[in-house]
């Protein structure tokens with residue numbers, strides 16, 4: 001069976017200074033048209049029941065004047081005349097994409113509201129609102145570009161007064177020969193315009209994890225323990241039969257936490273001085289951008305290193321634990337804000353690693369996070385976790401060392417956890433289907449989609465307030481079953497439940 005992955009080739013455009021205004025005009029017009037179609041769809045939400053092709057036809061009937069269709073209901077001409085058909089279609093597809101995602105969020109919100117009302121609870125969560133400003137990049141469908149060579153391309157752009165073919169030079173990474181090109185997009189980064197071209201790589205689909213694990217004892221996997229503290233990721237390479245081949249610690253957590261706390265502290269000080277307390281105010285925009293940028297680039301860096309390590313050791317499976325829920329921290333604004341962002345970053349590292357791994361034909365999976373740090377990777381009894389120089393007993397959250405009193409295993413706590421994560425995947429895959437642990441919560445799954453990251457976790461935070469601080473803290477985030485139970489309104493148990501040991 002065939003599978004594919006998509007990579008993006010990013011090239012810098014070289015053009016005359018005044019031509020930058022043409023790109024800006026093209027993008028502005030595109031967003032105007034997208035906004036127009038988004039409104040049309042809002043007024044005819046039934047369109048979303050159709051597939052994209054039929055919805056596109058229906059939207060053209062509603063808006064596009066032709067001889068056969070002389071008086072459409074909502075004429076596009078009011079925005080602009082003589083739009084190239086392919087430009088219009090790109091805008092319709094962009095609007096459809098945004099509308100589908102918006103209405104699906106709205107529907108989920110309605111469901112949550114209905115549920116709350118049915119239980120007699122007050123529901124304060126605000127409904128999602130459509131974007132007020134649009135800032136989409138313009139895709140150039142075939143016909144809107146031509147004569148592409150390694151170093152130049154002709155693009156059909158709107159100059160502000162007319163449509164015109166513009167030849168621009170391309171620099172940067174070259175397109176691989178024989179690549180299947182997608183539609184290039186015009187992207188603005190700062191003052192510079194770029195051309196992003198998706199290319200598709202086709203390859204034989206790798207065997208499923210279950211198949212790889214059950215048919216080949218030598219199958220190699222890379223298990224990753226993600227942390228909020230200094231070691232952002234600890235990865236171990238192990239085979240299905242349990243041979244441990246390599247370990248790596250990916251650091252950088254201390255720096256990013258320090259940096260973030262510092263910026264958040266500055267934001268808090270600015271807010272105190274200006275007296276702005278409302279959330280989401282546009283103050284401190286630059287500071288926020290700085291934080292976001294450093295989080296993004298670190299998530300890319302860490303995920304790239306994870307996948308590189310996995311690939312280098314011939315791993316065909318990458319396994320993480322489920323992210324669990326955000327446990328709010330008490331304390332200063334900078335501390336709370338930092339832990340929240342660190343949590344989001346874990347989600348991003350997973351998401352980025354997943355698609356980078358797929359480019360290397362590595363399949364990614366997640367396992368139940370319950371007690372992965374408390375279990376001995378060798379004999380599966382409970383470990384003691386402690387600081388260096390302290391007695392090896394009890395369980396100190398976040399401490400670096402573990403000792404198993406039953407089998408005398410000694411080691412690094414995060415490395416032990418990553419081994420347990422890998423073993424869980426093997427155990428799960430080898431069990432007959434019906435005995436598999438329940439499938440993860442759909443809401444947690446949504447975190448995988450990068451666009452949903454903030455929203456779904458925001459929602460979570462609201463639903464599960466600080467009274468639900470973890471009983472066994474740290475990375476030992478509660479499993480699926482508990483999360484579900486709690487949502488039903490049962491108070492969290494004060495004593496951790498008995499370990500369920502997947503390998504016994």
Ligand SMILES: [Zn+2]
Pocket residue numbers: 376377378379380381404405406407408409
């Ligand atoms: Zn042990």
